[in-house]
Amino acid sequence: MKDTKNGQSKNKTGRIASFLKTLLNGNTEKGTGTQMRLNKRDKLIRLYFIIFCGFVAALSIQVNFGPEQLIGGFMIASLLMFILYRDIMRYKPAYVKKYNMLLLLGLLLTGTLLIGRLFAYLLYNLSKGLEYQYLDSAVFGIPIPAGAMLVSLLFDFHTAITFSFTVSLLAGVWLHDASFTFYAFVGSITAAFGVIRCKKRSGLLKGGGYVIASNVVTVIIILLFKGELFTLKVPSSILFAALGGMSVAAIVSLLLPLIEYTFKVTTDISLLELLDLNQPIMKNLMVSAPGTYHHSVIVGSLVESAAEAVGVNPLLARVSAYYHDIGKVKMPDYFVENQSGSPSKHDKLTPHMSSMIIINHVKEGIDLAKQHKLPEPIIDIIQQHHGTMLISYFYQKAKEKGENIALAEDDYKYHGPKPQTRVAALVMMADAVEAASKVLTDPTPARIASLVDRIINHIFLEGQLDECELTLKDIHEIKKRFTYVLTGIFHKRIDYPGFDFSNEGLYKEPAKAAKGKSAEDNRSSQEGSQSTRSAQG
DSSP states (O other), rough: OOHHHOOOOOOOOOOHHHHHHHHHOOOOOSTTTTTOOOOOHHHHHHHHHHHHHHHHHHHHTTTSHHHHHHHHHHHHHHHHHHHHHHHHHHHHHHHHHHHHHHHHHHHHHHHHHHHHHHHHHHHHHHHHHTTTGGGGGHHHHHGOOOOOOOHHHHHHHHHHHHHHHHHHHHHHHHHHHHHHHOOOOOOOOHHHHHHHTOTTTTTHHHHHHHHHHHHHHHHHHHHHHTTTTTTTTTHHHHHHHHHHHHHHHHHHHHHHHHHHHHHHHHHHHHHHHHHHSHHHHHHHHHHOOHHHHHHHHHHHHHHHHHGGGGGGGHHHHHHHHHHTTGGGGGSSGGGGGGGOOSSSSGGGGGGGHHHHHHHHHHHHHHHHHHHHHHHHHHHHHHHHTTOBBOOOOHHHHHHTTOOOOHHHGGGHHHHHHHOOOOHHHHHHHHHHHHHTTTTTTOHHHHHHHHHHHHHHHHHTTTTTTTOOOOOOOHHHHHHHHHHHHHHHHHHOOOTTBBBTTTTSBOOOOOOHTTTSSHHHHHHHHHHHHHHHHHOOO
């Protein structure tokens, strides 16, 4: 019996340790496709996590410690935590499936309250030391909106709204002041709005400025409501309100890089930093594989143009496109975009060996991305941007040579998985469309539109888009955006006077020598130039 109990306790300890490790890694158990089915153990652990966060939040809002106050605070905090959890389950279920994001949200909620308690203690004693008459003005300096600003940056604006509602109510319960609930909620919503389009770290200071303005206005309204607007309480209240806004910007600036690194969360700020061409991996790509770099830039333009139309982050789409082919730097000469007229190295290889080299650039890209510590979403897109597509050129070449295709067909396919997100699907389609556009001899708008339609339909019919959330309406919009961008890239230009680019000689005959030419030739060239101009207009 004792051995059985010891075994059970060891199993429980092992499960708990496994869960804590999963929380830090941010991975959940995956089922088939994109459906991550939660078993009973996962649901129970999430319930325990909500209870634990509720207990910590209850401790954070206690003023007079006692069993009744603690139980009441625990029930209030747990109820609000459950409402927050259910809202995320309804509108943003992806966060619940990532344990590290769930842990981060719980830490932000409890951490906001604990930081609030610390600032309340410091500001109250500061007021006491400066002998302010109205000590309760110090509460306006508590930086509750810092939590909402961080949630807006690390999660999204919708989650920040629900978070603001929860933390403001808890702060009001802690201070026994309904007006502070209003003050904290307005400040938190303003903080979340202030960084909704933040792409630079300097934008955090701008968001702090919005919080300062919001705090001052809200304080004036509260004092007016309480009939204290024309008292000596006003200057100190406004001073603490402004100090609270500055504290919010300082706290977020300090904690954001630490949270990004610890929880491996990607924000627009860190994505914009990856677009810097001085990044070692980008400099290596430009020097070692210039053709691949140029291809990646065009793919970036394509995916960015379509990203907003399908409701995904355009910045994430562009950065992913820039890095999706970084694995080609290992063997750049084996890819056609880097072959400058020289004989192809694949001519001396078997089709199977060639396909292995082509497929391997995905694995090399994943290794390079991990080595340079690129964000997880970008690594996933590098892995998924070819899905399980067949390398048809070498497959057909092997077929012509009479190789046993029935057994070896999988050797000519990428290892996948298929795109799991809309951004990965966008990169896959843009990659294929840009590569195919290079073979167009006369890229008219109609031919470009036909090419885009054929390539995307082929990807769709192969089932490569089965595991992402793209709709037929999204695909139609993507085709339109791709066609528009490629038409702009392959635009026509009028002939430059004095130059002949169709022949080996760069310059035409000098003007005096050209005078002897027939007037008919001059007229025909003028008509050609005018027709080109009219086509452009």
